[in-house]
Amino acid sequence: MLFKSDKNKDLAFEDSLGDDWENDLGIVEISIGNKPLVYLGAVIIIAGLLLAITIFYLNFGNGKFYSARAEANVNDEQRTPAPRGLIVDREGDVLAKNEPVFSAILNIKTFLQNDVSREDILRDIENILYISPNDILGSIDKNGATGNYTGIALSDNLTQNQLIQLRALNSPAISIQNDFERRYINGPIFSSVVGYIGRASPANLKNNPDLSAEDFVGKAGVESFYDSELSGTPGIMVTAKNASGQVLSEEKKNDPQIGETLSLTIDGELQKYFYARMQSGLASLGRTKGAGLAIDPQNGEVLALVNFPSFDNNILSGSGNNSAKLAILNSSDKPLFNRIVSGFYNPGSTIKPLVGVAALKEGIIDPQRQIFSPGYLDVPxxxxxxxxxxxxDWRYQGNVNLAAALAQSSNVYFYTVGGGANTQILLASGSTQNTGHIDGLGISTLSDWWRRFHLGEKTGIDLTGEAAGFLPSASWKEQKTGTPWLLGDTYNVSIGQGDLLLTPLQLLDYISAIANGGTIYKPVVNMNAPHPQVLADLTDLLPEIKEAQKGMIQAVTAPLGTAYSLHDLGFPVAAKTGSAQVQNNAQENAFFVGYTPTANPQIAILILIENSKEGSLNAVPIAKDVLNWYYLNRIKK
Structure with a gap:
């Protein structure tokens, strides 16, 4: 190490060139040894080794991670929407299709990273699309925690003016994408079956990690039940951008694949007629609520299914204004409620064919045993x-056997065979004669027979929201009310009243088994779903079922039959009507079930009118017209 002293300050330049210039300058050399050089070398070597290790780790140890991270900074993958599959009826007529539209998506990540222009973006969206900043921020706060919630759909169907204005913004936070709007043909007529779609909810995203918040999913009907088949596969577009967000290139990674076409068992023309006839029938009665169902009893195919009030699924699935959507969603009439598969109803007298079959098989009665009904049954x-x-009873019936009791819908007869009673017959002289006591089936045996006909269980139809109905029991009543099951309770359920509750679908499914001789089929809406599928094989009951068929045929052919107004149709029909008191007997729901032809049934139908003015009589005219249409346009042709 060298230090300079102050000695010989005035040394001349020439003298500094001599051999002893160091001494003359007063420069003193102090020896410090070799240790500092060793330390310095060690530091350099260690630093070099660390650098080499780091480079090796980046390139070989975790290189893929940093490479992907760098690529993510410049490559933006965008999903290209796939059109949903078509929905068609059994003849191939389109019920649901797609129309190309432009939609606007707010990219949450880009929006949140841009602190400077965030307020400007919100203001522009509000000015162009009339969406308040609070609504957008609220949606981000509510859903942003979901990993695949990458964007917010600002508009599903941009107008031309909105499209021009948004593109003029040239904002990286707002993307315009080619999209598809679902369009339903005759929406209100088919909406109970077809359903509707909507943007994926947070719950949808949580349940399906492959979804994006921009995706549409089925919300009801077959749109929901067969969502995976209808959805298709979105495409992927890779956009390369520089650090400032400018697009460098675009490349298709995958093309979108359209969803599968869904062919329904629904007869479109029958559905239209059924809907129109139900609509006019309800209007003539001053009523708004009801339902209709048609099934092929030979295989379980659903031919028609209508609900009232109905709803226009185009409003819920498309870009309709929010007030119209809210009017449907918040309506006190519950138009989205599918009465056929979800409604709980007392079946009324439509349960009597089942009770008759059970009573015959259990040996409670024989087909010809007569019971006198003076219009009531007195119990001590x-x-x-x-x-x-x-x-x-609902009227004086006289002496009735099973067929007459079904045809005339005698309550006293079914009180007796269901719960037991002392019986009489009316003699020609006008006096009555005691004919002994009938024990009746009782609630336990009735419950077994309900379940044997697959009641109290879901049918498994391929529609969302199906309910199982409710079968009461003695133990249930004891647990619920603390009171025992009484004879009157058995009487009530024997005629379809009390706490026995079925869905209209369950009701017609069991009636279809009466029509076809004892096979209960799983109802089906998708023509390509495996079917027919047997839920219960009751063909061993064919002799008893034939006796029930006689009563249902006699209901149409006998002057005292409750469906006698169908006798002039010109083709054989079997039917059973029913009325059920609801709301403390203040109102009546009217049911009609029937099928045709009687020898080889091709259609079974159900009519439900809620709060009917005159009970089942109001349902018969509608049924008559529907059966006649089907016979003339499908069976006779």
Missing amino acids: NPYNPQTPTRYL
Whole structure:
């Protein structure tokens, strides 16, 4: 190490060139040894080794991670929407299709990273699309935690003016994408079956990691049940950008694949007629709520399914204004409620064919055993012997056997075979004669037979929202009310009242088994779904079922039959009507079930009118016209 002293300050330049210039300058050399050089070399070597290790790690150890990260900074993958598959009826007529539209998507990541222009973006969106900043920020706060919630759909169907204005913004946070809007043909007529679609909800995203928030998914009907088949596969577009967000290149990674076409069992022309006839029938009664169903009893195919009030699925699935959507969603009439598959109803007298079959098979009665109905059944009252408990028939019936009891819908007959009673017959002289006591099936045996006909269970139809109905029992009542099951409870369920609740679908499915001789099929809406599928084989009951068929045919052919107004149709029909008191007997729901032809049934139908003015009589005219249309346009042709 060298230090300079102050000695010989005035040394001349020439003297500094001599051999002893160092001494003359007063420069002193101090020896410090070799250790610092060793330390310095060691530091350099260690630093070099660390650098080499780091380079090796980046290139070989974790190179893929950093390469992907760098690529993500410049490559933007965008999903290209796939058109949903078409929905067609059994003849191939289109019920749901797609129309090309432009939609606007807010890229959440880009929007949140841009602190400077965030307020400007919100203001532009509000000015062009009339969406408040609070709504957008609220949606981000609510859904942003979902990993695949990458964007917010600002508009599903941009107008030309909106498209021009948004493109003029040239904002990297707002993307315009080619999209598809679902369009339903005769929406209100088919909406109960077809359903509707909407943007994926947070719940959808949570359940399916392959979804994006911009995707449309089925929300009801076959659109929901067969969503995976209808959805198709989105394409992928890779956009390369520089650090400032400018697009460098675009490349298709995958082309979108259209979803599968879904062919339904629905007869489109029948559905239209059924809907129109139900609509006019309800209007003539001043009523708004009801439902209709048609099934092929030979295989379970659903031919028609209508609900009232209905809804226009184009409003819910498309770019309709929010007020129209809210009017549907918040309506007190619940137009989205599918009465056929989800509604709980007392079946009324339509349960009587099942009770008759059970009573025959259990040996409670024989087909010809007559029971006299004076219009009521008196049962001794142990608490007040002077005042018996009276259970009413709906009219004087006289002597009736099973066929006549079904045809005329005698309550007294089915009180007796269901719960048991002392019986009489009316003699020609006008007096009555006691004919002994019938024990009746009882609630336990009735429950077994309900389940044997697959009641109290879902049918498994390929529609969303199916309910299982409700079958009461003695233990259930004891647990719920703390009171025992009484004879009157058995009487009530024997005629389809009380706590026995079925869906209209279950009801017609069991009636279809009566029509075809004992096979309960799983109802099906997708023509390409495996079918027919047997839910219950009751063909061993064919002798008893034939007796029930006689009663349903007689309901149409006999003057006292409850469906006698169908006798002039010109083709054989079997039918059963039913009325069920609801809301503390203040209202009646009317049911009609029937099928044609009687020898080889090709269609079974159900009509439901809620709060009917005159019970089942109001349902018969609608049924008559629907059966006649089907016979003339499908069976006779």
